[in-house]
Amino acid sequence: MAAVILEAELSRDQADRLAGLMHEGRATRPDGVVSAALVYEDGVGTLIACWADRGVLDHYLATTDVPRGVELMRKVGAEPSLRVVELLELG
Numbered sequence: 001m002a003a004v005i006l007e008a009e010l011s012r013d014q015a016d017r018l019a020g021l022m023h024e025g026r027a028t029r030p031d032g033v034v035s036a037a038l039v040y041e042d043g044v045g046t047l048i049a050c051w052a053d054r055g056v057l058d059h060y061l062a063t064t065d066v067p068r069g070v071e072l073m074r075k076v077g078a079e080p081s082l083r084v085v086e087l088l089e090l091g
Contacts, residue, residue, distance in 0.1 A: 001034075001087035002054040006069045008078035010045035017076045018045060030068055032056035034090060047073065047080070050090050057084065 010018065019038050029036065032051050039046040047069045051057040061067060061084075066074075073080045 001090060002051045002057045003085050003087045004047075004049045004051070004057065004067065004069060005083050005085060006047040006049075006073060006080040008045055008073050008080035009043055010040065010076070010078055011043070012040070014076040014078060015040040015045045018047070018072060018078075021072045021075060022047070025068070025072070030060055030064075032060060036069075045073070045078070050087055054086070 015038065022036060022038060026036075029049075032053055034050045034052045036047065036049045039048070049069055067082065070080055070082060
């Protein structure tokens with residue numbers, strides 16, 4: 001398993017709008033996304049997308065122009081950093 005972690009400075013209004021976009025888009029998440037969460041603390045929004053399979057994630061990232069989470073953050077006016085990490089457990 002793997003996770004994509006996107007971080008950007010966000011106002012509370014931007015974070016609330018991003019949460020709404022995530023909720024609206026839940027049914028059309030990319031194949032392989034098991035779960036996604038948005039954490040907001042001290043003006044920083046962290047979107048974490050958990051993927052069931054690292055290979056599926058790598059293929060998605062190699063074949064998409066703009067990853068979905070980046071697209072959503074850009075819609076609220078933020079430019080996130082992106083990193084991929086190994087996910088050891090998801091309960």
